[in-house]
Amino acid sequence: MERLQKVIAHSGIASRRKAEQMILDGLVKVNGETVTELGTKVSPTDRIEVEGEQIKKEKLAYYVFYKPRGVISSVKDDKDRKTVTDFFGHVGERLFPVGRLDYDSSGLLIMTNDGEFANMLMHPRHGIKKVYVAKIKGIPTSEQLKQLKRGVRSEKDLLKAIRYDVISTDRKKNTMIIQLTLEEGKNRHIRRMMEGLGFPVLKLKRERYGTLTLDSLQPGESRPLAPHEIKALRKQVSL
Template sequence: MERLQKVIAHAGVASRRKAEKMITEGKVTVNGKVVKELGTKVSPNDDVEVEGVPLTKEAPVYYLLYKPRGVISSVKDDKGRKVVTDYLPDVEERIFPIGRLDFDTSGILLLTNDGEFANLLMHPSHEVDKVYIVKTKGIPEDEQLKRFKKGVTIEGETFKAVHTKVLSADAKKNSAIIQVILHEGKNRQIRKMFEGLGYPVDKLKRERYGSLTLQGLNAGDYRPLKPHEIKQLRQMAEENVK
């Protein structure tokens, strides 16, 4: 027997918090009856529906996508733009992205139907390294970049980087290539950090997530995660979540 909200989250329908809200709002039925109690437990034999849609008892799947630029990190878009799941047409399970990459950002994006795994990785304290390569307009000084480690506050929100390093600089083109390592992943974080210093981001790519890289993939390619990769990610996140 498992808590109803956990079962809903594990099915990939919503985060556990959102699942709890759906339950209290009367959007969930168990064996045809509306259930609003958060302490409700269900077994694999119970029929659970969320907003009239039965939960499919899918086996968990895990994928790595090399997200191209100009793609929405979502499963649908009301403006008809391309979304990340368009690149995995052969996957039958109801998968969704773990976190997001901005529309103009390329690189590693993980997708799954395992809501519990996704919530674990997105926990703010999981401390899995996410490595980005940034091309800036202008060449920041090392001392300026060191501010990122202490944290910079922009519009009332504080952003931090674990590590920054200038990989190369082109004085003629007035641009730099910089490596940035994050643990957190706030909306447009890197772009806001560099714009706050006066160096707009020209290109941005996430090239590593934990021990996962883009090796052997071109933009738009995807592959299933290997069992040891899933285990390693789970262990990294569980070790660091407070």
């Protein structure tokens, strides 16, 4: 079930705010009945008319996208920087990202127009595992690495990784490449966590989200999710 004004906005007839005004003005009918309350929720099977015309509901779409560095994880940007939606001009549906990857990070991002699906994936209680690879400045000791599982205090947050695996170390360049698995995703989680230990992140890439991987995708490329992949993600949040 979704709010009526949201469904109207998704159909492309009007913005969310304009759709709300149309409802208040008595211009919207659901299953033949005029609706004037903004809190009204509708199902995919409800017939919705705006000013006597039945709206066409947008087909639900799901994509996995390899976000490059230097791209904003947002629908638009007030500084006119490149956003993830700029890579989906060929898609008829209006997509938005599920969660975020910060501007300087790259990797797997789910794009969809299914708000319910996105909210389920992002809800903290579901604890969907996300796997990242980070290149950090400095080489932590084994005891410092163990602190990642205990948690690193940053501002009011206790930032944790549920698993870490050292991929390589370069003592000449004083760097380490480490794989980190999270069940939560606070703002700039890994960058803040590693900075808290004294090892700033030089590069960061998300390689896995739940059951999804980047496979053979290159930065800037995307592909539709297969039905079995969508089903597997829904199964994870229902556990």
